[in-house]
Amino acid sequence: MALSSPDAASEKNWQNTANATVIAAEIAPTAFWLKAAASALILRLQNDHNKRTTTIARRPHNAPPVRNTGPRINEHIRAPEIRLIGAEGENVGVVTPERAVDMAIEAGLDLVEISPNATPPVCKIMDFGKFKYEQQKRESEARKKQKIIEVKEVKFRPNTDTNDYDVKMRNVMRFLEAGDKVKITLRFRGREMAHQNLGRELLERVAEDVEGAGKVENMPKMEGRQMVMMIGPAK
Secondary structure (H helix, E strand, O other): OOOOOHHHHHHHHHHHHHHHHHHHHHHHHHHHHHHHHHHHHHHHHHHHHHHHHHOOOOOOOOOOOOOOOOOOEHHHOOOOOEEEEOOOOOEEEEEOHHHHHHHHHHOOOEEEEEEOOOOOOEEEEEOHHHHHHHHHHHHHHHHHHOOOOOEEEEEEOOOOOHHHHHHHHHHHHHHHHOOOEEEEEEEOOHHHHHHHHHHHHHHHHHHHHOEOOEEEEEEEEEEOOEEEEEEEEOO
16 A cells, blocks of 8 residues: 655645635635625614614603594493484484494494483494584584674764764664674763763664664663663674
8 A cells, every 4th residue: 555755745735725725715705795794684674673663653751642522433332331223213222332333233334422421321323424424514514604793883972963873873784784793882071971861862763773683782871981782683
């Protein structure tokens, strides 16, 4: 059997070491980039997690909870028993909310609490979406019809002449027809305070002339040095 010489063995070991060095040199860049990619992936996952956890809306510690001002419906009705009105308006009787919700589901409708303060609370099977729409529509129409009533003031004097009286009365009628109230003020000066009866007669004349368009809400009375009467629209 042939034996390797020391020089041959040394050369072989050197060759093996050189080959290992070359392989390590080739692998090192790949390992470096794999490690960098793994670190970037971990960092990205952490950022995504932080985004998800920090975008959750939280109620401030001392802020009151949000309250739903609408009627309770379906599973939100907590009373142990309710008086149920059917979808056609029939009186079903006293049942549990669970039973009433099942009946509403079978009809493809909702269970709505319409009288929460009754004993037991009164609920009805209905289309809640349609109910809310009609309710909002009624409220919108009511707001359109609402008018802020203003109080207009028209001033007279005890000795107001006929022409001036006619001009002032046209203003009074215009205000009343617009739906406003009119405060009739008659001021006395100096010695005119001794003739309050003249002022009262003038205001009584005004009350007669607005008949049909307005009505006296407050009869003539003295406030300091002036006599005041309030007239509201007749309609």
